[in-house]
Amino acid sequence: MAAATAKLRLAASAASETDLVVDNVSMHFDTREGRVTAVDGMSFSVERGEFVSIIGPSGCGKSTVFNILGGLVGGYEGKVSVSGETITGPHPSIGMVFQEESTFPWRTVIDNVAFPLEVKGVAKAERYDVARKFIDMVGLAGFEQRYPAELSGGMRQRVAIARTLVFEPKILLMDEPFAALDEQTRVLLGDKVLAIQQELKQTTLLITHNITEAVQLSDRVVIMTFRPGKVKRIVNIRLPRPRQGDVVGSDAFGRYVAEIWNDLREEASRGMAESEAGARKGRS
Numbered sequence: 001m002a003a004a005t006a007k008l009r010l011a012a013s014a015a016s017e018t019d020l021v022v023d024n025v026s027m028h029f030d031t032r033e034g035r036v037t038a039v040d041g042m043s044f045s046v047e048r049g050e051f052v053s054i055i056g057p058s059g060c061g062k063s064t065v066f067n068i069l070g071g072l073v074g075g076y077e078g079k080v081s082v083s084g085e086t087i088t089g090p091h092p093s094i095g096m097v098f099q100e101e102s103t104f105p106w107r108t109v110i111d112n113v114a115f116p117l118e119v120k121g122v123a124k125a126e127r128y129d130v131a132r133k134f135i136d137m138v139g140l141a142g143f144e145q146r147y148p149a150e151l152s153g154g155m156r157q158r159v160a161i162a163r164t165l166v167f168e169p170k171i172l173l174m175d176e177p178f179a180a181l182d183e184q185t186r187v188l189l190g191d192k193v194l195a196i197q198q199e200l201k202q203t204t205l206l207i208t209h210n211i212t213e214a215v216q217l218s219d220r221v222v223i224m225t226f227r228p229g230k231v232k233r234i235v236n237i238r239l240p241r242p243r244q245g246d247v248v249g250s251d252a253f254g255r256y257v258a259e260i261w262n263d264l265r266e267e268a269s270r271g272m273a274e275s276e277a278g279a280r281k282g283r284s
């Protein structure tokens, strides 16, 4: 009986392991126009193996949150912790994928992906073995010897994702990695991300302004308000896993998109009204 209870307790704690906690985080910037509150008292967490997206209109503070979590900026209020440890700068458990092009143009795909292992001093044969595994996972097998200029934008972003995964980070943090791609490519790349998620059970936090992408990939979507960025609502996406791109055509998918758009429309309209008012002020 005692053993059964202990087992249950163990299962319950494993089921609720939290990888990332954002606790009451605020960030202000002092500008010539005065103090701007970019993020205001944001709190949320990401459980182990969970895929969470943060979505919000332009200017709501998404990139600021990304920079805080990546340890790229300091001077914020509140606390961010990874597996219970407060972060004070870039944390080795967090692997980042950036919006802008970040592959090294002078290196082949395999040398791009193997780069972090090369820096760590891993021998060539071993680092190529590991790199091949991740190149395969992102669907680029056969392209190992190509240079980034010989690939499409979507393929280059997959190289960047593989290069980050090679570290085996506890948390994968991505800032609009597919923003520059067309809608069809995004949905197809979403399939790749879903497959990776399925295989690695990778804890992932995606920053995006694309509702389809957020619903397609996530277990939960954190909706942010327009400036100052707060958590407006967190939506649980109860679409079955494993998911594939065709989930986008289902009625349930459409309902989630409509629900999130309802919240976002309000925020985006506020953003637009503010920028129009700013432009009028500038003209008068």
Ligand SMILES: Nc1ncnc2c1ncn2[C@@H]1O[C@H](COP(=O)(O)OP(=O)(O)OP(=O)(O)O)[C@@H](O)[C@H]1O
Binding pocket: 029, 030, 031, 036, 037, 038, 056, 057, 058, 059, 060, 061, 062, 063, 064, 065, 209, 227
């Ligand atoms: N370094 C900075 N100095 C001054 N203001 C800043 C700075 N970084 C961000 N801001 C302001 O903070 C607010 C949030 O910006 P942020 O870039 O985080 O938003 P975002 O949601 O990522 O926007 P987008 O989707 O357009 O990239 C904006 O009003 C922005 O002008």
